[in-house]
Amino acid sequence: MRRSRTAAFIAAIIASVTIVLGNNVRLNPGQAQTASGELTVDDLRARLRVPDGYSESFQFLGSYAVAAGPGEDPGDLHTVFASPGTVRGYLDNGRFADGAVLVKEVFAATAEAMTTGHVSRAAELKGWFVMVKDGQGRIAADPLWGDGWGWAWFDAPSPTRTSTKDYRAECLGCHVPAQGTDWVYVRSYPPLR
Amino acid sequence: MRRSRTAAFIAAIIASVTIVLGNNVRLNPGQAQTASGELTVDDLRARLRVPDGYSESFQFLGSYAVAAGPGEDPGDLHTVFASPGTVRGYLDNGRFADGAVLVKEVFAATAEAMTTGHVSRAAELKGWFVMVKDGQGRIAADPLWGDGWGWAWFDAPSPTRTSTKDYRAECLGCHVPAQGTDWVYVRSYPPLR
Numbered sequence: 080m081r082r083s084r085t086a087a088f089i090a091a092i093i094a095s096v097t098i099v100l101g102n103n104v105r106l107n108p109g110q111a112q113t114a115s116g117e118l119t120v121d122d123l124r125a126r127l128r129v130p131d132g133y134s135e136s137f138q139f140l141g142s143y144a145v146a147a148g149p150g151e152d153p154g155d156l157h158t159v160f161a162s163p164g165t166v167r168g169y170l171d172n173g174r175f176a177d178g179a180v181l182v183k184e185v186f187a188a189t190a191e192a193m194t195t196g197h198v199s200r201a202a203e204l205k206g207w208f209v210m211v212k213d214g215q216g217r218i219a220a221d222p223l224w225g226d227g228w229g230w231a232w233f234d235a236p237s238p239t240r241t242s243t244k245d246y247r248a249e250c251l252g253c254h255v256p257a258q259g260t261d262w263v264y265v266r267s268y269p270p271l272r
Numbered sequence: 273m274r275r276s277r278t279a280a281f282i283a284a285i286i287a288s289v290t291i292v293l294g295n296n297v298r299l300n301p302g303q304a305q306t307a308s309g310e311l312t313v314d315d316l317r318a319r320l321r322v323p324d325g326y327s328e329s330f331q332f333l334g335s336y337a338v339a340a341g342p343g344e345d346p347g348d349l350h351t352v353f354a355s356p357g358t359v360r361g362y363l364d365n366g367r368f369a370d371g372a373v374l375v376k377e378v379f380a381a382t383a384e385a386m387t388t389g390h391v392s393r394a395a396e397l398k399g400w401f402v403m404v405k406d407g408q409g410r411i412a413a414d415p416l417w418g419d420g421w422g423w424a425w426f427d428a429p430s431p432t433r434t435s436t437k438d439y440r441a442e443c444l445g446c447h448v449p450a451q452g453t454d455w456v457y458v459r460s461y462p463p464l465r
Contacts, residue, residue: 111288134463135359138328144337144392149383151390153337153346166328186462190342193457194446197344199337200460253387264386267393269379270327 118178126180126211127229129238130162134180138166140181140268144188144199153199156188158247159268166270175261176213182207206234208250209241210263222246226262291366307377311371313411319373319404320422322431323355326340326375331359333374333461337392346392349381353459359463368454375400399427401443402434404457415439 121265130137137160144153162180185208186201211229218224222245223231230246233239243249254262265271311390323330330353337346355373362368376386378401379394404422411417416424423439426432447455458464 135331139332139351139353141394142335142351143386143388144349144381145386145388146390146392148390149345150343152342153392154389156335156337157388158332158335175290188337193336193338194337194449195336195350197339197341198333199339199346201334201462204462229413255389267392269397 106166122212123178123213123229126178126218127209127223127231127241128205129182129209129233132179133160133162133180136161136180137180138167138270140270143267152190152197153188155205156186156199156201158186158201159182160184169271175212175214175263177212179212181210181263183209204235205237208232226251228262302338316371316404316406316411316422319371320374320402320416320424320434322400322402322426323373326353326355326373330355330373330375331463333359333463336460345383345390346381348398349379349392349394351377351379351394353377368405368407368456370405372405374403374456376402397428399425400431401425419444421455 100233128152130265140161140212142159143155144202145155145157145158146153160182162178164183165175165179168179175181184201185205187205188199189201189202190197192198209229209231213224213227213229216225216227218229223229223241223243227247228246230243231241232243234242251262254264260266333354335350335352336348336350338348338350339346355371355376358368358372358374361372374440376397377394379390380398382395383390383392385391402422404414406417406420406422408420409420411422414422416422416434416436418439421439423436423443425436425442426433427435444455447457450457455458
């Protein structure tokens, strides 16, 4: 009896280790998975926000310097991150796993003379674009979800409350050229190549 | 007797969990620490290379779009990463911890018209700058070490063999304006602000 209780205790410790290693990210409410690893619809919905601690736990994908036109300094600097395991899953399976979260920070850029040249870097944070993979299209009757993803923009002061209302009108247009790679500009992200 | 053996087993499991959580990075040879947490000189030296798996395990600090001058498209895109725990340590203590590793990727940039504007992004990888914090200045008689850091450049095909020979001649010049913040352009990195 004592032995089986001890064994159960050890099993619980090992199980908790596995959970820690498999989810190396500060989880937001709703980011837990079911025992089978299947995400619930509520889990998916809860991920459509700026994830707590993503700058520490998410993997960097790539950055963009965005100018109005040639010959102009970049006005914005974009930096893109993926939730833990997303890159590895994409490289293994050629697709984004259900529940994968992509975060794009949008900064105003500032340019100045530095020792390496005329350099643009991040100044104030304007906000974040967040995409959450809904691989089975389970969230259908919601104007922030469709085409295999949840889509939302968050102004810098409001990381949990989106100001967008309709991804088709407010998000999708910019992604049309990337439709062939599941609406994501994969070629811009060295870890996904 | 059985009880104490079980307790020892549980303690061993808990200890291994602690090690896994505290070193959440694929360690290179020489990146192990002594039992007291003190790095040996050999440990420090072994870190002066491009760390295995850094793009997954390191924390992104910031990026630069580097043009030759105003009105020109960026020729290079730089993306900078810090070893796990470096940012948290810096925010807590106001300095880089002994053994902290900074990696700057240098990409050739490519510009094109995208839906958001005239956008520069990473094309081919040219190589990496690596800095390793030697907080106590223990490595003195080595031309790649000094001013509190190890400094080296690695061409893209050679992540473990530096082509630089003397950090004073080849690295330090570009960092002089950042001498007041331990030679690092801290203000460019949002997680350090």
